[in-house]
Amino acid sequence: MVVGKATRRINIGVIGIGVGGLEIIRSAVQQPETINLTAGCDVVPLTRERFQERFPDAKVYSSVDEICKDPNVDAVYIASPNRFHAEHTITAARNGKHVLIEKPMAISLKETEQMVDECERAGVKLVCAHTASFGLPYRIMRKVIQSGEIGQLKAITLLAYTDWMLRPRTPDELDFAQGGGVPFRQGPHQIDTVRLLGGGMIKNVWAKVGRWMPERAIPGYYTAHFEFEDGAVATATHNGYGYFTLGDINGPAAGRSSIESIVEVRKQMRAGTRDEAADKQELRIGGAIEVKQFEAAKTAGPGRGNFGRQIEREPGDRTGLSDTGDPGTIIVSCERGDMRIGPRGVFIYDDEGVREVTGESAVNARGEIHEMYEAVVNDKPVYHSGRWGMGTAEAIFAMVESSETGKVVELTHQIPVHPDYDADLTVVDL
Numbered sequence: 001m002v003v004g005k006a007t008r009r010i011n012i013g014v015i016g017i018g019v020g021g022l023e024i025i026r027s028a029v030q031q032p033e034t035i036n037l038t039a040g041c042d043v044v045p046l047t048r049e050r051f052q053e054r055f056p057d058a059k060v061y062s063s064v065d066e067i068c069k070d071p072n073v074d075a076v077y078i079a080s081p082n083r084f085h086a087e088h089t090i091t092a093a094r095n096g097k098h099v100l101i102e103k104p105m106a107i108s109l110k111e112t113e114q115m116v117d118e119c120e121r122a123g124v125k126l127v128c129a130h131t132a133s134f135g136l137p138y139r140i141m142r143k144v145i146q147s148g149e150i151g152q153l154k155a156i157t158l159l160a161y162t163d164w165m166l167r168p169r170t171p172d173e174l175d176f177a178q179g180g181g182v183p184f185r186q187g188p189h190q191i192d193t194v195r196l197l198g199g200g201m202i203k204n205v206w207a208k209v210g211r212w213m214p215e216r217a218i219p220g221y222y223t224a225h226f227e228f229e230d231g232a233v234a235t236a237t238h239n240g241y242g243y244f245t246l247g248d249i250n251g252p253a254a255g256r257s258s259i260e261s262i263v264e265v266r267k268q269m270r271a272g273t274r275d276e277a278a279d280k281q282e283l284r285i286g287g288a289i290e291v292k293q294f295e296a297a298k299t300a301g302p303g304r305g306n307f308g309r310q311i312e313r314e315p316g317d318r319t320g321l322s323d324t325g326d327p328g329t330i331i332v333s334c335e336r337g338d339m340r341i342g343p344r345g346v347f348i349y350d351d352e353g354v355r356e357v358t359g360e361s362a363v364n365a366r367g368e369i370h371e372m373y374e375a376v377v378n379d380k381p382v383y384h385s386g387r388w389g390m391g392t393a394e395a396i397f398a399m400v401e402s403s404e405t406g407k408v409v410e411l412t413h414q415i416p417v418h419p420d421y422d423a424d425l426t427v428v429d430l
């Protein structure tokens with residue numbers, strides 16, 4: 001389907017109105033000038049009811065076939081469980097709908113290839129949607145690397161300590177074969193970031209994946225070492241078991257992420273008394289937590305993304321490490337300097353000392369929606385394309401393979417960052 005340039009809005013349908021689907025639901029109220037949420041599809045009746053209450057003018061469907069046949073839908077945002085990502089993308093493409101796909105793109109390399117082939121054959125755009133790498137700090141770091149002002153990129157270190165494994169999960173999320181666990185679910189945040197900064201072309205991967213919580217059979221840990229074609233290296237670690245979290249360095253985390261709350265959840269899991277389905281429902285549309293977040297999103301507008309949960313500090317106070325949530329903390333090392341994320345911008349440590357910079361760009365943290373809009377309405381390239389997503393997915397599958405075989409895995413499906421990406425972003429001193 002071609003969107004007339006005169007309409008200037010894309011009609012979007014959301015498939016899977018769960019926690020991931022909220023990304024597009026919030027964007028719909030934050031960016032009404034570009035997005036029109038015209039339809040939603042979910043298999044759960046209560047979810048459909050709540051979606052209809054929130055968006056009375058939208059069409060509501062119980063099957064993917066139906067929403068993909070709706071002539072008033074230009075693109076679908078797919079946030080269904082991971083095992084359906086390929087099937088739902090292919091159904092959308094065959095019905096002429098553009099696709100924004102949640103991470104992980106799919107659960108096998110073969111599926112990602114099929115998704116790309118089908119979208120290319122149908123002539124529809126495929127955008128690999130939200131990962132942390134869309135956040136402004138990483139984009140600023142990439143610009144600094146590209147400028148060459150602190151020399152060539154040599155090494156990236158990413159370290160995440162989160163409570164990911166203790167957050168409420170559905171049975172499919174607790175099944176590794178269906179893409180459950182930290183490597184599949186959280187790997188895309190770190191690997192997309194590493195690839196963005198390193199230029200995209202990972203040469204090989206060595207990794208160890210860990211499963212050490214009896215109550216959760218899925219992996220809650222990985223550590224991975226990536227080598228780029230130009231010799232730069234990256235190390236990415238995510239421990240989602242939630243004993244130590246980076247929030248403990250940065251100041252006490254509040255609410256569900258506090259140590260007290262995490263301890264209580266872990267005890268309930270061990271005792272078998274946790275009502276996990278009810279916990280997760282609170283996060284979905286109409287749930288107590290979601291309603292608060294939705295109201296806040298309405299007034300906040302789209303964020304710049306991932307400056308992290310920093311405690312307030314005086315300008316110039318550099319104590320504490322950034323806790324950017326899921327991707328963790330990052331240190332980027334170039335020949336003549338290092339970078340890390342601060343509360344307001346990026347700290348650059350170089351031969352002259354340390355300074356803080358930020359970035360100016362018309363593109364906010366919801367870059368995936370901007371990409372889809374520009375591609376559909378103005379025929380611009382998709383930067384986080386299906387082939388880009390395939391490269392990130394390949395790196396995750398390689399992490400798992402390396403952990404199982406103990407060997408370094410060579411990658412063959414990498415593509416570079418598009419040369420025009422972030423052309424409008426400028427780095428400015430703070």
Ligand SMILES: NC(=O)c1ccc[n+]([C@@H]2O[C@H](COP(=O)([O-])OP(=O)(O)OC[C@H]3O[C@@H](n4cnc5c(N)ncnc54)[C@H](O)[C@@H]3O)[C@@H](O)[C@H]2O)c1
Nearest residue numbers: 016017018019020042043044079080081082102103104130
């Ligand atoms: N980018 C992010 O930061 C982010 C955050 C959360 C979730 N996600 C992604 O969103 C996806 C879903 O995870 P979640 O946490 O939202 O789970 P969830 O269970 O809250 O949401 C999945 C939704 O899909 C619905 N569904 C299941 N089968 C369906 C089908 N055949 N057709 C239509 N709807 C169907 C479920 O009823 C549910 O409402 C995952 O791929 C996950 O990785 C991404």
